[in-house]
Amino acid sequence: MDLDAVRTFVAAADAGQFQEAAAELAVTQQAVSKRVATLERNLGVRLFTRTPRGAELTIDGQAFLPHARELLRVAERAAASVRAGRRPLRVDVISSRGAAAGLMRDFHRVHPDIELGVVMLFEIETALATIRSGAIDASFRAVAMPGRSLPEDIESVRVIDEPLQLLTGPAHALAGARSVTLAQLIGHRIWMPGVVPGTEWAAYYDDLVAEFGLTIEATGPNFGSDALLDTIADTPALATFMGGRTRLVWPVDHGLRRIPVTDPTPVYPHSLVWHRDNPHPALATLRAHLAATAAGQDAAGTWTPGWVRPR
Numbered sequence: 001m002d003l004d005a006v007r008t009f010v011a012a013a014d015a016g017q018f019q020e021a022a023a024e025l026a027v028t029q030q031a032v033s034k035r036v037a038t039l040e041r042n043l044g045v046r047l048f049t050r051t052p053r054g055a056e057l058t059i060d061g062q063a064f065l066p067h068a069r070e071l072l073r074v075a076e077r078a079a080a081s082v083r084a085g086r087r088p089l090r091v092d093v094i095s096s097r098g099a100a101a102g103l104m105r106d107f108h109r110v111h112p113d114i115e116l117g118v119v120m121l122f123e124i125e126t127a128l129a130t131i132r133s134g135a136i137d138a139s140f141r142a143v144a145m146p147g148r149s150l151p152e153d154i155e156s157v158r159v160i161d162e163p164l165q166l167l168t169g170p171a172h173a174l175a176g177a178r179s180v181t182l183a184q185l186i187g188h189r190i191w192m193p194g195v196v197p198g199t200e201w202a203a204y205y206d207d208l209v210a211e212f213g214l215t216i217e218a219t220g221p222n223f224g225s226d227a228l229l230d231t232i233a234d235t236p237a238l239a240t241f242m243g244g245r246t247r248l249v250w251p252v253d254h255g256l257r258r259i260p261v262t263d264p265t266p267v268y269p270h271s272l273v274w275h276r277d278n279p280h281p282a283l284a285t286l287r288a289h290l291a292a293t294a295a296g297q298d299a300a301g302t303w304t305p306g307w308v309r310p311r
Helices: 003-015 018-025 029-043 059-086 099-110 124-133 200-212 225-234 281-293
Strands: 048-051 054-057 089-092 116-119 138-141 154-168 189-191 215-217 238-243 257-262 265-275
Touching: 003 018, 003 029, 003 054, 003 059, 018 029, 018 054, 054 059, 059 124, 089 281, 099 116, 099 138, 099 154, 099 265, 099 281, 124 138, 124 154, 124 265, 154 225, 154 281, 189 225, 200 215, 200 265, 225 238, 257 265, 265 281
Parallel strands: 089 116, 089 138, 189 215, 189 238
Antiparallel strands: 048 054, 138 265, 154 238, 154 257, 154 265
């Protein structure tokens, strides 16, 4: 089966228009039509129905689509199996300032000879799809969210528990505390505009709120960490949570305070996620490095949601 024709079919199915698929593939619309027509002749079925709005999948097209995607994934993995040693190890760290990025910097210091490609993907579904396609080799995630298990071909291992800290401005009621308990945070407004429903960190904070009666607000647009820091510095009524390994820099006149949270200490569980058939030799090196440097999970006096996987 012609993989170019299969790839063209998937692009057209995703775009819903041959013209958009042509632009994505950098070919002419006529080439898209010819490839799809050839594929239809080979399969003996109609895959698309032309409509005023573009092209819609027929019943046969809908049945063929998941298999077409799998064909492309298998082809990518087959190609990766012979070129893995000659390309960078590609890892998703979600954010350049978070704990995962720090883990990869440590890995690079220990193994400077391994070429790395670092990407930042937001949603776990995107990360998993990109892992399964072979576009990246691994991702750091919290797994598994309630009601959402990992696909059977995806493996994971918990690598680090990151303690949360409270970040306040200088005029906040808790700014002078050396540490705060979760009970002391009841009634205080904790503002976290980056918590998006459906993400693994939203599931984490939902459980934290439910168990300890906290007030976490995700209102307003997320303009990034700099805007968050400005607001926290200027608003005595607001505080936010920050990972203990998160690296942020703010102006001295902000007077921000990072305060340990205790009794218990909520920790965010980071896991490394990868495809079980991934052949990249450096992936095994990364896993061994993380296993050797991982701090103890589920330590006394810490809290994680019940759905978090043990190490």
